[in-house]
Amino acid sequence: MTGPDAPLPEDIGILVAQADAARERYAATGDLDAAERAVLLWRRINAYGALPDTEFLTELGHALLDRFEAMGDPEDVDEARVVYEAAHGAERPEQLFTLNNLANCMRVQYELSGAMDLLDSASSTLRRALEHMDPDGPDPDDTDLRCTLLDNLGLTLAERFDRNGDAEDLARAVEAHREAVAMSRPDDPNRLLYLTNLGSALQAHYDRTGDRSAMDEAVRVYQEAIDSTDRDSPELPLRLANLSGVLLARHRRGGGLSDLDDAVSLAQSALAASPPSSADREWQMHTLAEALRMRYEDRGAIDDLTLAITLYRAVHATDRPALRASCAVGLAGALLADYERIGNTDALAEAVAVCRQALSTSPPFGREPAALALLGRAVLEGYRTTGDGSALDEAVRFLDQALTMTPPRAPARGGRAGDLAIALLDRWDARGTPEDLARASGLLSDDSPGVLPRGDGPEPPVRKLNAATAGLRFAAPGPQLDELVARLSKLLARTPPAAPAVTPLLDNLAVALRLRHAGSGDMEDLEAAIALHREALARTQPGGPRTPGLLRELANDLLDRFSVRGQVVDLDESLACLNEAVALTPPAAPVRHGLLNDLGNALRTRYEHTADSVTLAQALAAFRQAVDGAVSTAPDQPVYLDNLAGALVDHHLRTSDVAALEEALQMYDRALALLSADSPEAPRTAANRAGCLWHLWRVREDVGLLEAAVAALRDVVDRLPGTAVSRPLYLNNLACFLRDRHRLSGDPGDAAKATALFRKACRDGAATEVLWSVQAALNWAGWAQSRGEHQQAAEACGQGLAVLRQVFRRQATRAHKESWLRSAEVLSAGAARAHAALGDARAAVVALETGRAMLLSEALERNHVILDRLERVGFRGDAERYRAAVRRLTAAVGDAASPGPLGGPPTISLRASKDTDR
Structure with missing residues (x-):
């Protein structure tokens, strides 16, 4: 007799034992030869007999999926589906476990192709199997199978959520996993897997909604899985890594420092427990890299960042596409941090390349919003160095896409809104497009995702400080500025002293205090601003990308103090800071124009103090470079033109050079042509132009010039x-x-x-x-x-x-x-x-x-x-x-x-x- 009920000859029994042993060896060690041997043995076993044996076909399907996991050949998945369909068709009536196997195979095919119909088919197949089951059946085997079906349905729904963003799919996934855990027997060998999958779904639910209780439940679930796992189990490293990941997420959203330390320790233990041949070793390396990068962001230990980049690169070099794509976001973030630390342009270029490669991966890898956000930030940094307008447009597009793909209540949305606002403000600075300014203002308004976390909510104190920088552009003197100062002060107090985020926090708080001093005249605010900017510079790598901006801000602080106290030492130090900032800024960088304008202002102030003709000539040269370098439609171009004209008038008053006065009048006319009637700059520029006409009248004695000066200034007074x-x-x-x-x-x-x-x-x-x-x-x-x-x-x-x-x-x-x-x-x-x-x-x-x-x-x-x-x-x-x-x-x-x-x-x-x- 042949067929499923026929007894196996003795050599078949030996083959089955050998095939089982090969699969077990692969599961324990990741031995590729063992995965290959298991497939070959199960093929030989299934070749026996006239009719297929359901159990043997199923084992062959499992072995094919093992080999696909090890070697990545999509043909193994296609063959596994054919085998599972054959196993299911061989049963009359249909067996529920064969439906489960078939649905799992469809899910793997979806991961390869991205075809949503496969995911939908897998979901409906699992539901069909569950509908055929009696949930109150007394047979323990039925209970075990139901738990398996529920767990797999949860995984399928979670993947569908990753693709379509449907919150109902995610909620049903969480409930399916919870039911699987609740129904499973304490001695069910799969119970630990159910706990792990429930933890992953809860973490995704937190990422989607910001529900802190989901995060805390995930920590408890992962800890239970670890506590129930034997110390020598091959599953222990993966479970340690899972708990490390969720603790990192909780720390990122406001958890204590113990979460971060525990996450690093767990990740190190997971990697140490993974044999070099383990199939999951790269995942453990990735988890440790994530934990080290996070610790660097909080504490600033360079060794943590260096080791994180090394681990990321090793994982990114693997030939497993899904793992490479998942690692890309972390690697790009670490490289961007390295650029921000020391100005390593090679790291910046690598970050851009890594993100572009990840986003070109097919099918989607599930972290597109994060990759787009990092790519946008990296491209924006490149624009600030090169001044390439196409790079600026690209950065805005990437950051806009990242924000669009981020759910409204997701914890990451506020930071991404701030990133986009910064890019829009950069483009407005470059081109003066009103729509960019209006949208940036809207992104930072009270009814948009918060620029800075309010109160003690889940948002971390050290994330996404670009938003705070953007917010300073719109902070009005009075209660609004007072609130911003108070919130920045609170964030600084809550941030670990060595964290890289301390530097931008110091800068933003100092600028806010200087703005408040300008309105109130409180010298304590100005002195505090100077001290904070000095501290920020002391923490900054010399020549790094942050240095020119910090030097510029300190120079402006000192100029303000000079205007109050008249101490020449402040003016001299301000000039030294601005000259160094200009020297450190690439010639094509857009921020260079503003630096030159500020340098011109400081030099003109020194000329007023010393009457030194060389200083006035240097001021004129700085203003000319600012005017010539800036885009003609840039919002600050009228300011540059006005300041150049003022310096030309100074030059005339010193030398009686009428040509300088005529050129100044042309500069004022150009500036006014760029300003709208309701611009706050227009009255000052028009008044200065009237003064220029008055000076020309004194030289030429043309009464028409005096009449024009009177008419122009009277118009300013009437409108003001x-x-x-x-x-x-x-x-x-x-x-x-x-x-x-x-x-x-x-x-x-x-x-x-x-x-x-x-x-x-x-x-x-x-x-x-x-x-x-x-x-x-x-x-x-x-x-x-x-x-x-x-x-x-x-x-x-x-x-x-x-x-x-x-x-x-x-x-x-x-x-x-x-x-x-x-x-x-x-x-x-x-x-x-x-x-x-x-x-x-x-x-x-x-x-x-x-x-x-x-x-x-x-x-x-x-x-x-x-x-x-x-x-x-x-x-x-x-x-x-x-x-x-x-x-x-x-x-x-x-x-x-x-x-x-x-x-x-x-x-x-x-x-x-x-x-x-x-």
Whole structure:
């Protein structure tokens, strides 16, 4: 008798034993020869008899899938399906376990081809098998089979979710795995596999929804599987690696440092327990690489990153396509971290190549959004070095695709929204496309995924800080900026001190503090910003990609402090930082234009302080390079043009070069042509252009130029809100223009208007812009004195002195006090002359004594504060010499001669804002 019920001859029994032993050897060691031998033996066994034997066919199918796993030949999978179909067809009625085998084979075929109909067929086949089962059947074998069917259905549904993103498929997968675990007998050998698969589904559910309870349940499930596994079991390494992976995920989403340490330890144990010939050894290497990369991100140990890259590369070199694709994301992330650390451009190019290769893999490998996000970030870094516009467009496209493929509630979505916002802002900086700016703003708005995690939610404190950088572009002074400072401070406090993320956190917090100082004048914020940027630079690899940006930010901090305190050492250090930043930046890099503009501003400030012609020439050269290098439509191009024009006006004032003045007018016209009427830059640029026309009038004596200057500046004043900080400056300048026109025409209307504008500039500036309040008082008083309008001169000087009295009560910086003291001396003398001319000797004496009192009080303040310190540290003789100098100064004040006429030509240029590209 032949067929399934026929007894096997003795040699067949030996073959079966040998085939079983070969499969067991492969499972334990990954021996490729054993996998090959098992297939050959089961083929020989199935060749016996006239009718197929279901059990033998099934074993042949299993052996073929083993060999496919070992060698990757798709023909083995196709043959296995034929064998499983034959085994199922040989049974009457159909056997449920053969349906299970057939469905599993379809799932493997799907993994090779990506054909969704195979996955759908596998799912429906498993459901059909489950529908034929009695869930309450007493037979333990039936219970075991039902658990197997449920587990395989869960795997199939999870794969379908990976492909279509249907959350219902994932939820059903979790429930199927849970049911399999709940029904399985404690002694069922497959129970540990069910636990493992349930853990994987729960982790996917967390990734999809951010449900922390799913992550915690996955940890418990994996731990139970490990606790139930024999120490010498070949399955132990894989289960250790699974728990390592889920602990890493939990740490990434806000778990404690113990999760990270445990993850690294488990991954190391998994790799140590895997024999060199194990089929899963590469997976253990990949898991350890992931854990080491994460630990580097949190603690900054270079050895961790170096070993992670080595492990990733070894796994990526394997000939197993699925493993290569899965490893690509981790390898690219580690290479990008290496580039950010030391500027290794070879690592950046390798990261781009690895991601492109992974995304070209067919069928899809399940981590496309992560690969697209990394590819977009890497390509964007390349653009910042080369300035290649096509690379910028490509980066935006990749990051947009990554965000689109990320579910709305996925934990990774907020970070990817921030990455895309940064790329859009870079493109807006380059081309000025309004749609890019609007979309970036929308991505960072309150109703979009958060720029920074709020409260103590699952988002980690050190991930995706590009979003915070982008958020600084939109942070308005006041409560919004205060909140950003508080949140960044909290993140910094929660971040391990050695973590690479500390550097961008320090930078972002420092910038936020400087912005807040600009609005409030709080010097503590500015001092803190300087200290934070110094710390960030100390942590940065010299010459790395972060260095130029940090040098630039520190330079801007120091320039702001110089503007307040007037200490030349701050200006010199700022220039040194900017020169170094420019030297470290490739010529084609887009950020170079902003660096050159900032360098020009610093050089122009130094020229104003020293009147050094060489410094002014250097400022002009820097501004020209910024203008010539930037795209003509870039949003910051008007700023560059305005600053170049201002430096050209300075050059004219120094050399009387009329050609420089004419070129400046052309630059202002180009800048205004690029600005919309409602641009915040437009009023300043138009006002500076009016000043340029005024200077040309003084050279050419063409009254038409003066008329154009008056008309242009009057338009700026009419359009400017009454609360604008710069309004007193424009009022003063327009008053000077009308004053000069009155001198030409004698029109009393111009005189009346100029007087009213001077008066308003004095009053408005007292609260918002003290410099221009005092300057307006000086100009008004000088003009009134020249016309014999002594009452107006006395009024102007009185308003200026009243403002200065307020200044001395609140102004503590050395450089500003010295400037105000000089103005106080001029104004008090002018007021005395005006009152004397009016016959009011008492008022004249009071005016003189007011100025003298200001000088004397400052001398006494210096005497009191400095001398006590000198004496305490043993410099008594120096202190006495200082007191003698103060006595001479006090005496000199009483004998001071009249300082001469008041007023002079108006100061009409307001410095263009710093470039804000980050």
